[in-house]
Amino acid sequence: MSDEILRRLDAVLAARREADPESSYVAGLHAGGIDRILRKLGEECTETVVASKNGERDDIVYETADLWFHSLIMLSHHGLDSGSVLAELERRFGLSGVAEKAARNKQGQ
Numbered sequence: 001m002s003d004e005i006l007r008r009l010d011a012v013l014a015a016r017r018e019a020d021p022e023s024s025y026v027a028g029l030h031a032g033g034i035d036r037i038l039r040k041l042g043e044e045c046t047e048t049v050v051a052s053k054n055g056e057r058d059d060i061v062y063e064t065a066d067l068w069f070h071s072l073i074m075l076s077h078h079g080l081d082s083g084s085v086l087a088e089l090e091r092r093f094g095l096s097g098v099a100e101k102a103a104r105n106k107q108g109q
C-alpha cells in the first residue's frame with residue numbers, strides 16, 4: 001500500500017466521523033463509540049491471525065487490509081491518522097530491534 005492511499009483514506013475517515021451512520025460504515029462504528037471500534041479491531045486482528053495460520057495468501061492480504069483499515073478508524077477516533085504512525089516507523093527505520101531493546105534495558109538500570 002502506498003502512503004498516497006493511506007493519506008486519501010485519512011481524509012475520508014476524518015470526514016466520516018460526522019457522517020450519517022445509515023449511509024456510512026465508518027460513521028456507524030464511531031456512533032458506537034470506542035468500545036464498538038475496539039471490538040471490531042479485535043475481531044479483525046483475530047481474523048488476520050487465523051488467515052496467517054491457514055496460509056492462504058489472498059485471505060492473508062484481505063484480512064490484513066481489514067486490520068489496517070480498522071486501525072485507521074481507531075486512530076481517527078483519537079484525532080490521529082496514518083501520518084503519526086508512518087512518522088514513528090520512519091523514526092525507527094534502520095534502528096535494529098535488538099539494539100533498541102538493549103538501549104531501553106540500559107536506561108532502566
Ligand SMILES: N=c1c2ncn([C@@H]3O[C@H](COP(=O)(O)OP(=O)(O)OP(=O)(O)O)[C@@H](O)[C@H]3O)c2ncn1[C@@H]1O[C@H](COP(=O)(O)O)[C@@H](O)[C@H]1O
Binds near residue numbers: 023025066069
Ligand atoms: N476500506 C474500507 C473498508 N474495508 C473494509 N470495510 C468494511 O469493514 C467491514 C469488515 O467487517 P467484516 O469483514 O467482519 O464483515 P461484516 O460481516 O460485513 O461486518 P459486520 O457486519 O460485523 O460489521 C465490512 O463491512 C467491510 O465492507 C470497509 N469499509 C470502507 N472502506 C473505505 O472507507 C470509505 C468510507 O466508507 P463508508 O464509511 O462506508 O462510506 C470507503 O469509501 C472505503 O474507501
